Amino acid sequence: GEDVEQSLFLSVREGDSSVINCTYTDSSSTYLYWYKQEPGAGLQLLTYIFSNMDMKQDQRLTVLLNKKDKHLSLRIADTQTGDSAIYFCAERSGYSTLTFGKGTMLLVSP
Amino acid sequence: EAQVTQNPRYLITVTGKKLTVTCSQNMNHEYMSWYRQDPGLGLRQIYYSMNVEVTDKGDVPEGYKVSRKEKRNFPLILESPSPNQTSLYFCASSTPMNLAEAFFGQGTRLTVV
Numbered sequence: 001g002e003d004v005e006q007s008l009f010l011s012v013r014e015g016d017s018s019v020i021n022c023t024y025t026d027s028s029s030t031y032l033y034w035y036k037q038e039p040g041a042g043l044q045l046l047t048y049i050f051s052n053m054d055m056k057q058d059q060r061l062t063v064l065l066n067k068k069d070k071h072l073s074l075r076i077a078d079t080q081t082g083d084s085a086i087y088f089c090a091e092r093s094g095y096s097t098l099t100f101g102k103g104t105m106l107l108v109s110p
Numbered sequence: 111e112a113q114v115t116q117n118p119r120y121l122i123t124v125t126g127k128k129l130t131v132t133c134s135q136n137m138n139h140e141y142m143s144w145y146r147q148d149p150g151l152g153l154r155q156i157y158y159s160m161n162v163e164v165t166d167k168g169d170v171p172e173g174y175k176v177s178r179k180e181k182r183n184f185p186l187i188l189e190s191p192s193p194n195q196t197s198l199y200f201c202a203s204s205t206p207m208n209l210a211e212a213f214f215g216q217g218t219r220l221t222v223v
Contacts, residue, residue, distance in 0.1 A: 040217075042202075043153075043212075044214075088152065097168065100145075100153040102151060102152035
């Protein structure tokens with residue numbers, strides 16, 4: 001079945017850039033997504049990219065997609081302590097479901 | 111305010127005692143889904159529903175039941191809970207053509223002892 005892999009933990013200093021990486025296996029994925037989960041909360045959609053795009057930028061967020069290598073990354077510029085959260089990569093596998101990675105915990109220290 | 115409401119938020123129960131976690135959305139979404147979140151495993155889909163009276167198994171349906179008698183409600187039923195069902199559960203809803211923009215509930219933390 002489809003699989004989405006992420007590194008489990010990333011620690012950065014406030015003001016630095018963060019890069020969270022994700023790999024996926026389903027070559028027929030049409031959309032790929034990044035979600036943020038703050039402590040005690042549900043998931044919040046941050047951004048998504050269509051599979052025929054290489055890059056998408058939205059304020060401090062930049063998503064890069066390498067479809068050949070099935071690699072997706074999320075770059076957060078000028079990372080703030082409020083960005084500390086768990087970040088999930090997900091792919092749309094078929095019409096009816098999303099497949100999530102295990103999540104990357106981002107810790108931002110002052 | 112658009113929202114997905116789960117109840118209860120926290121529940122401690124004993125093995126074998128049937129329980130129901132309710133989920134309700136006020137956005138008239140056709141698609142609803144249940145996930146469980148476990149450390150190191152991320153979110154795994156339990157069941158989903160494309161519309162009223164239409165439900166399908168996700169990746170980890172064993173030990174769970176769902177029903178979709180009305181569009182707004184999608185309860186998750188554990189007929190005989192076991193300790194391995196101790197987890198954090200999330201309900202989500204969206205329109206079928208825009209699964210990514212899913213609204214998630216606040217989560218239900220279930221402990222089965």
